Amino acid sequence: MDSSILIHALYGSAKLSIKLILIIVPLTVAYEFLEKSAWFKKLLSALHLFLKPMGFSKDASVSMLVGILLGIAYGSGILISQLKKQQLSHSDILLTAIFLSMCHAIIEDTLVFVAIGANGIYIIIFRLIIAIGLATLFYRYLAQKVKKTT
Amino acid sequence: MSTTVDNLKNGLKNGFATSASLIKTIVPFYIAVDYLNALHVTDVAGSFLSPLMGLFGLSGKMAIALISGYLVNLYAAIAVLVVLHPTWQQVTIVGLMSGIAHNLVVEGAILARLGANPIFVTLLRIAVSLVAGFVMHQMFVVIYGG
Numbered sequence: 415m416d417s418s419i420l421i422h423a424l425y426g427s428a429k430l431s432i433k434l435i436l437i438i439v440p441l442t443v444a445y446e447f448l449e450k451s452a453w454f455k456k457l458l459s460a461l462h463l464f465l466k467p468m469g470f471s472k473d474a475s476v477s478m479l480v481g482i483l484l485g486i487a488y489g490s491g492i493l494i495s496q497l498k499k500q501q502l503s504h505s506d507i508l509l510t511a512i513f514l515s516m517c518h519a520i521i522e523d524t525l526v527f528v529a530i531g532a533n534g535i536y537i538i539i540f541r542l543i544i545a546i547g548l549a550t551l552f553y554r555y556l557a558q559k560v561k562k563t564t
Numbered sequence: 565m566s567t568t569v570d571n572l573k574n575g576l577k578n579g580f581a582t583s584a585s586l587i588k589t590i591v592p593f594y595i596a597v598d599y600l601n602a603l604h605v606t607d608v609a610g611s612f613l614s615p616l617m618g619l620f621g622l623s624g625k626m627a628i629a630l631i632s633g634y635l636v637n638l639y640a641a642i643a644v645l646v647v648l649h650p651t652w653q654q655v656t657i658v659g660l661m662s663g664i665a666h667n668l669v670v671e672g673a674i675l676a677r678l679g680a681n682p683i684f685v686t687l688l689r690i691a692v693s694l695v696a697g698f699v700m701h702q703m704f705v706v707i708y709g710g
Contacts, residue, residue: 426598515671523663526639
């Protein structure tokens with residue numbers, strides 16, 4: 415194999431690792447302060463109003479927000495640190511994975527295409543509708559499965 | 565003040581532990597994808613798919629942009645797309661399709677780390693991206709004409 419390909423790959427993964435640390439560490443620190451602050455519960459309740467119809471619990475709301483705005487790796491950063499602290503339910507994890515896999519980092523993802531001529535409104539609306547639709551579908555499916563087994 | 569110090573300590577500890585576990589998940593797949601890309605796997609896969617591109621209102625060569633997005637990331641898709649002189653509708657359609665499904669190997673690994681089934685989620689993303697691209701193309705044809 416060509417060694418320059420390996421060097422390119424290693425250089426790229428080192429850069430990616432540093433970028434992950436630089437974004438995730440401030441996020442988890444901010445989350446720690448946010449979690450202890452007085453208005454955290456209010457923020458969660460407000461977010462939860464939108465996410466409840468799709469079956470998300472309150473605890474999943476923050477990682478959803480981070481994932482939608484920043485990206486799946488950073489959203490799951492918060493999610494993994496939440497998983498360590500408190501048990502998120504299995505359906506929270508599945509629903510978050512479904513929603514975020516369809517719709518994440520919508521600001522950055524959309525802007526890079528707008529930069530070369532795309533209509534960003536169409537992209538955002540389509541992705542949000544798809545993500546909300548699929549998460550709702552899976553939530554209904556999960557709820558039915560639970561009903562059958564109990 | 566002690567809570568501030570505690571928050572800082574916990575946040576840093578959590579952040580580094582989480583970063584480390586994500587990096588361990590991502591790096592092997594990142595290197596594998598970078599290798600495949602350097603070996604021009606995307607070009608070969610793209611040429612197979614080019615006859616289907618009419619379904620999405622795209623030209624045959626834009627298949628390579630889609631595959632690059634699926635396998636690598638949006639920047640790879642854009643790099644290919646931009647030299648093909650796409651219309652704004654084509655850019656929007658590729659933006660939607662690769663927005664839904666991109667960087668599938670690395671993000672699949674992250675989703676697996678969270679406990680989701682990566683094969684299921686990946687197939688779902690590809691299927692949804694194809695359907696969404698088709699629907700958006702039809703919509704553009706109706707609104708703006710072919």
